[in-house]
Amino acid sequence: MEEKYILTLDIGTTTIRSFIYNSRAETVGKAVYSVVLHYPSPGYVEIDPDELWTKIVAVVHKSLQDASLSASLISAMGISTQRSTFITWSRKSGKSFHKFITWKDMRADKLVKQWNESYTWKLIKAGAYALYLVTRSKRFRAGSALKFMNSQTTLRLNWALTNIAALKQAVLDDDVMFGTLDTWLLYKLTGNTLHVTDVSSASATGFYDPFTMQWAGWAMTLFNIPMSALPTVVDTAGRHFTSTAPSLWGDSIPILSSMADQTASMWGSCCFDVGDVKLTMGTGTFFDINTGSTPHASVSGLYPVVGWRVGKELVYSAEGANNDTASIIKWAQNLGLFDNPEDTADIANSVPDTDGVYFIPAFSGLGPPYNDGTAAADSSELNRRPLAHT
Structure with missing residues (x-):
């Protein structure tokens, strides 16, 4: 053949x-x-x-x-x-x-925030929810929760x-x-x-x-x-x-x-x-x-x-x-935190107490269940206390 x-x-x-x-x-x-x-x-x-x-x-x-x-x-x-x-x-x-x-x-990004917060969009979503209550259509249910990203x-x-x-x-x-x-x-x-x-x-x-x-x-x-x-x-x-x-x-x-x-x-x-x-x-x-x-x-x-x-x-x-996985790993590598991504497992296991300091990987906001494109790590809390670990 x-x-x-x-x-x-x-x-x-x-x-x-x-x-x-x-x-x-x-x-x-x-x-x-x-x-x-x-x-x-x-x-x-x-x-x-x-x-x-x-x-x-x-x-x-x-x-x-x-x-x-x-x-x-x-x-x-x-x-x-x-x-x-x-x-x-x-x-x-x-x-x-x-x-x-x-x-x-x-x-x-500014448009995304403006539209998600606009009365026009809130009215459209409210209308979709009202239609869902009447029709029980999945399409209107999804429309009532739709956010721009x-x-x-x-x-x-x-x-x-x-x-x-x-x-x-x-x-x-x-x-x-x-x-x-x-x-x-x-x-x-x-x-x-x-x-x-x-x-x-x-x-x-x-x-x-x-x-x-x-x-x-x-x-x-x-x-x-x-x-x-x-x-x-x-x-x-x-x-x-x-x-x-x-x-x-x-x-x-x-x-x-x-x-x-x-x-x-x-x-x-x-x-x-x-x-x-x-x-x-x-x-x-x-x-x-x-x-x-x-x-x-x-x-x-x-x-x-x-x-x-x-x-x-x-x-x-x-x-x-x-939206950010490899980009976060690359960012950490550029900071010199590790050479090989596999090393991160050992780093995580070697630090039993971070003194309440956590890293939030919200470079482009947070995905489900939040779907919040405005979410980001708050540096103000970090600035008020010394970092116990790098």
Whole structure:
């Protein structure tokens, strides 16, 4: 039997990885490059699209070389990407209006606080709760507890639409295409022809309704998001993704799947049954539980996202996230507290009494059950007493 090969491309916040597997799921080729994050101002976290594209093309090419294979021998490509990171570009020229604004970016923090505290939003949530009492609809129950977060795309996109002059003008000219990283990547891979996103990536933006499986009309109205700029939402797997442009690696590679990284991790961990749980720790920590064919309406901080949709199979997940894990470890390493992350276990066990001093890892607020983006360690208490231990 002729050997078949699958290429997987994963674009995270820290690394870009391309792995090639044979029919026995053995790795026959791989390449890993780092993602360069830019910090132009305090709280801003960006990725340069030209730098990223160059590395994506190079990492796939290097993995093909490592496997001693040509692109023509690859049967399929599967893609997973970081979520909520987005970019906008011109429909006519293909030129971007700004760099990728990542999910870790805090430039819209003031907007997040203003909206969460606004009478308008409180009224909307109260109305949703009243509708829930009448209808007992999970959708309205979830809406009554919905909070805006910096990790969602919604208010960062609203910030861009308000503050980037070229983008504002392009909206008036109907010359804007919006996309999270997966959308932009598929657009580039297919030679600027495909403008789609899969359901798992769409549901992580904050303005896609997992209960109706449509872009949320209320968000379009409140935040002036042009519907014409949004990509078509498609299944997680299928031939609708078409193939890569042959000019990239010498031949076309069929793209058969595109999926948000956290729910891709659920799939890879075989969390196929209701109640199955995965917990992954990378740049952040993400907890996901399979909730089956209906979205979960939580008031304890977990929020519903779409896991995947393949044909008639639609699977949801309830998710809780802490946005800072690797970043906190890196911060502590830079302070010289330890060299190897494994050393932290011994450090923790060697300090029986901290004299009441605790470290709260709230670099980007606290996740569930609080979902409080304003939470932070209070340095005032620390300043009033000497630190017994470092």
